[in-house]
Amino acid sequence: MVAGPLPAPSGPGKDRLRLWVRLLRASRSIEAELRERLRQEFNTTLPRFDVMAALYRAPEGMLMSDLSRFLLVSNGNVTGIVDRLVSEGLVARARRNGDRRTSMVRLTEEGSKAFALIAAAHESWIGELLGNVSEDEARRLTGMLDSFRSNWEGRE
Amino acid sequence: MVAGPLPAPSGPGKDRLRLWVRLLRASRSIEAELRERLRQEFNTTLPRFDVMAALYRAPEGMLMSDLSRFLLVSNGNVTGIVDRLVSEGLVARARRNGDRRTSMVRLTEEGSKAFALIAAAHESWIGELLGNVSEDEARRLTGMLDSFRSNWEGRE
DNA sequence: TTATGAAACTTCAAGCTTGAATAATTTATT
DNA sequence: AATAAATTATTCAAGCTTGAAGTTTCATAA
Numbered sequence: 001m002v003a004g005p006l007p008a009p010s011g012p013g014k015d016r017l018r019l020w021v022r023l024l025r026a027s028r029s030i031e032a033e034l035r036e037r038l039r040q041e042f043n044t045t046l047p048r049f050d051v052m053a054a055l056y057r058a059p060e061g062m063l064m065s066d067l068s069r070f071l072l073v074s075n076g077n078v079t080g081i082v083d084r085l086v087s088e089g090l091v092a093r094a095r096r097n098g099d100r101r102t103s104m105v106r107l108t109e110e111g112s113k114a115f116a117l118i119a120a121a122h123e124s125w126i127g128e129l130l131g132n133v134s135e136d137e138a139r140r141l142t143g144m145l146d147s148f149r150s151n152w153e154g155r156e
Numbered sequence: 157m158v159a160g161p162l163p164a165p166s167g168p169g170k171d172r173l174r175l176w177v178r179l180l181r182a183s184r185s186i187e188a189e190l191r192e193r194l195r196q197e198f199n200t201t202l203p204r205f206d207v208m209a210a211l212y213r214a215p216e217g218m219l220m221s222d223l224s225r226f227l228l229v230s231n232g233n234v235t236g237i238v239d240r241l242v243s244e245g246l247v248a249r250a251r252r253n254g255d256r257r258t259s260m261v262r263l264t265e266e267g268s269k270a271f272a273l274i275a276a277a278h279e280s281w282i283g284e285l286l287g288n289v290s291e292d293e294a295r296r297l298t299g300m301l302d303s304f305r306s307n308w309e310g311r312e
Numbered sequence: 313t314t315a316t317g318a319a320a321c322t323t324c325a326a327g328c329t330t331g332a333a334t335a336a337t338t339t340a341t342t
Numbered sequence: 343a344a345t346a347a348a349t350t351a352t353t354c355a356a357g358c359t360t361g362a363a364g365t366t367t368c369a370t371a372a
Contacts, residue, residue, distance in 0.1 A: 013283040015294040020186065020282050022301035027183040028228050029308060030176065035360085047328065064351060072184050077329055079352055084327085101337045101350045126176050127169040132307040137300060138171040144289075144297060145178035151288040152185060191330085203358065221320060233359050235322055240357085257320045257367045319368075329358075339348070 030129055037125055042118050047073075047081050049122065052090065052107060052115045061094065061104030090114060186285055193281055198274050203229075203237050205278070208246065208263060208271045217250065217260030246270060 035046045054070050055062060062070075068078045082105055085091035090111030093103040107115060130138065191202050210226050211218060218226075224234045238261055241247035246267030249259040263271060286294065 013279060015291045015298070016286040016289060017279055017282050019289065019294040019298045019301075020286060022298050022305070023179070023183050024187070025228070026301050026304060026308075027179050029305075031180070032228065039361090045327075065349085072181065072188060073328090074330055075351065076331080076353075080328075099338070099350080103351090123169055123173055126173050129308075130172040130176060130304070133172060133175065133300070133304060135171045138175040141297070141300060142171070142175045142178050144293060145175075145182050148182060148286075148289060149178070149185075152182075152285075195331090201357075219320080220322095229358090230360055231321065232323075232361085236358075255320080255368070259321090313372100315370100315372080317368105317370080319366100321364105321366085323364075324362085326361100327359085330356090332354085334353075335351085337348105337350080339346100341346070342344085 030126075033129060034122070034125060037121075038118070041121060044118065047077075048085055048090075049115075049118060051078070051081050051085060052111060053119065055091065055105065055107045056112065056115050056119070059106070061106035063102050064105060065102075067105065085111070186282075189285060190278070190281060193277075194274070197277065200274065203233075204241055204246075205271075205274060207234070207237050207241060208267060209275065211247065211261065211263045212268065212271050212275070215262070217262035219258050220261060221258075223261065241267070 031046065038044050038046060038049055050071055051067060054067055058066075064075065064078055064082070067082075068075045071078070082091055082093070086093065090108060091105060092108050093105055096102055096104055133141070187202065194200050194202060194205055206227055207223060210223055214222075220231065220234055220238070223238075224231045227234070238247055238249070242249065246264060247261060248264050249261055252258055252260055289297070
């Protein structure tokens with residue numbers, strides 16, 4: 001699905017196909033670089049960073065199902081990642097009184113401190129990796145992607 | 157750092173960070189939808205589709221290392237995916253006279269026919285999923301991503 | 313030639329990811 | 343209350359992905 005070294009395709013719909021290919025290659029390139037740096041500098045992974053980032057914004061904690069919905073991944077997936085974060089002492093599951101099926105997942109104090117460090121590095125990496133996109137261009141692109149998202153939501 | 161409803165992040169570099177988050181969410185949403193349809197309609201996966209797409213554009217075949225470089229994935233990864241495609245009869249490894257370390261990987265006739273069908277569906281799915289991005293907007297976005305890519309390449 | 317190193321590919325362990333199946337609990341219905 | 347249905351989370355098998363280590367082959371040079 002990634003673009004090829006051959007004659008540029010043309011015809012109806014080709015512009016959108018080409019856009020998709022560029023979008024995918026860009027996000028894969030950046031993701032790969034972030035993954036590499038997270039591993040080298042902080043000995044962690046992108047999925048763990050994603051979970052911690054979500055929890056960092058929710059000091060009161062999140063349900064497992066909130067996490068999987070927010071991160072766009074499956075329930076079983078989150079279970080495994082949280083398991084590992086718990087075993088590293090970065091995250092804790094807290095029993096709830098109301099509903100015994102669920103538990104609130106939140107960062108431990110150690111997890112919160114660790115994340116703050118990683119997040120600062122992460123933000124500067126993004127600034128570097130997207131350095132040749134001007135802030136103005138970034139805002140315009142973001143706007144386009146927002147309008148895409150608003151039309152996307154409500155699918156399924 | 158007061159707890160509570162999180163203010164939209166602001167400050168230097170926040171626009172790029174926000175752009176990255178949107179980019180990632182957009183491509184993950186679309187990828188998830190494509191994966192689901194490939195599974196339901198064609199009983200295949202996105203990585204297999206990617207490999208077949210690359211080979212479809214190279215009738216003379218590709219080396220394993222060409223494939224992994226082109227697809228932005230590791231060598232060992234491609235080995236596994238090609239193994240499965242070979243066992244399904246969609247792809248073949250052909251010995252080369254010159255260099256016995258390598259083999260040319262190419263689509264079988266069956267693989268080529270199968271891919272043509274899937275690719276047609278894939279393109280129409282993209283047209284649908286990106287339907288609310290106008291062709292003109294698609295071209296502009298593509299242009300921005302292209303300029304990003306050209307600055308990106310030459311890293312590492 | 314023979315050693316040395318580089319290149320192409322595979323194998324492996326660990327982790328990520330999914331969809332399906334299951335278990336536990338809560339909510340709704342009768 | 344008793345039953346049925348829906349919700350929440352975990353478990354599981356299969357496949358994807360990586361980085362590192364290992365194998366085979368080729369290229370270079372001493």
